[in-house]
Amino acid sequence: QLQLVESGGGLVQPGGSLRLSCVASGFTSDSYAVGWFRQAPGKEREGISCISTDGDTYYVESVKDRFTISRDNEKNTVYLQMNSLKPEDTGVYYCGAEVTNWGPLRVCYYGTDYYGKGTLVTVSS
Numbered sequence: 001q002l003q004l005v006e007s008g009g010g011l012v013q014p015g016g017s018l019r020l021s022c023v024a025s026g027f028t029s030d031s032y033a034v035g036w037f038r039q040a041p042g043k044e045r046e047g048i049s050c051i052s053t054d055g056d057t058y059y060v061e062s063v064k065d066r067f068t069i070s071r072d073n074e075k076n077t078v079y080l081q082m083n084s085l086k087p088e089d090t091g092v093y094y095c096g097a098e099v100t101n102w103g104p105l106r107v108c109y110y111g112t113d114y115y116g117k118g119t120l121v122t123v124s125s
Contacts, residue, residue, distance in 0.1 A: 022095030047108025
């Protein structure tokens with residue numbers, strides 16, 4: 001059974017940092033793309049950063065140069081390092097994964113087949 005479990009969310013002041021983790025289980029190989037999807041209050045979920053099986057990455061403009069996505073295939077874990085956080089970064093962050101050779105932009109745009117339950121990030125003073 002495919003499962004994704006996010007952790008690392010919390011309350012942080014503007015300008016602060018958080019690192020989210022997503023542990024994947026049930027995938028039989030490393031051939032899956034992973035993305036971080038954010039649902040801000042009152043808005044639809046959107047892909048903000050994705051990484052392909054080859055390690056190519058994509059960032060939506062609003063998080064570019066502040067967030068960094070990475071993956072450790074040995075640990076079946078994907079990370080999202082978030083720096084210089086802003087109040088508009090507040091939302092529930094979901095990890096999504098799909099067995100695909102799609103590039104990261106396409107994964108972020110179309111979404112994935114599997115999602116975790118999400119972790120809440122609140123940026124507030």
